[in-house]
Amino acid sequence: MAHIDLGVDEHQFPGISGLWRFRPETARPLGDLAEVLLRGPHPMSAGERELIAAYVSGLNECNFCCSSHSAFAAAQLDAGMPLVDRVHADLDSAPIPEKLRSLLRIAREVQQDGRRVTAELVQAARDEGATDLEIHDTVLIAAAFCMYNRYVDGLGTLAPDGPDGYAESTRRIIERGYTI
Template sequence: MPHITMPPELMPGTPGLMRYRPETGRPLSQLAEVLLRGEHSLSRADRELIAAHVSALNDCRFCLHTHGEVSAQQHAEGRTLVDKVLADPASAPISPKLKALLAIAGAVSNSGHDVTEEMVEAARAAGATDTELHDAVLIAAAFCMYNRYCDGLAAVVPEDPAAYVPMAAMIIREGYSTCATGH
């Protein structure tokens, strides 16, 4: 049961919380839109994978399932690849650059101080740009906030993983800016 009284017509998880208080939800959804869907050298699928990875580390079921599904629907290898990455990023069949960025994002999920010079150098050696490093850290930091927002208010979260399939399709089609407004 949510820690605050939520109108039953609101969406589950973080989008419902954003609609509950659109004056704070709007900038939060705009940040997600820029980080996960804006023009970038990293694919949308890979940025969603970073969000799902951090959400898994933070044990946020809603964000893990939502962003894992958004990534799966956008990756050519689909759910199989996403599951491999979430199970063990180091052995997953992804680029060394993405492995290095996931390691940095994982460190951020614990503490920004856990990001080491060695991690950054490994990412650079694998081809990561300053913008990719910046955005991997910011995606991780933002998802620590989104995860704690969702779970800290005990938002309603679908139990059935199949419920995330249409939500992911809607996000891919319409983006995150509709999360706080509903249109």
């Protein structure tokens, strides 16, 4: 149960969805930001960007965001949940393109402290073909998900148990996106 009365059935609106219904004035810009970063036109696929969100959420130990964005990434990546699980388990040995691995390494440093992103990490991503837009948005996705994770966990929202609890939200996000 959330730390505050959200005025909704948390089983129907778990995690951030209940928070967004509680405060639609803040939900709109937060949803718009997620829409641009995770689903808007971009050289990285939506699945890759969702994977960055899931990876950072896992590092932050945010069960709801890690589970939901892992499901969203898996639904949009050819290798599905086995790949997402491999990235969570061991980034260095996961079977992903080196460009994506270098961007996830940047995201990992942002999750710890943005000042840990070094010129060497950025150059390594560029050496793998990452563009300035991809580097920028990786940093912003990582930073935004640190905020989203703290928002969800700081208010003690409900996280469904198991992957089946995210099936409906996965369909909704893929079909309609994050825009409120």
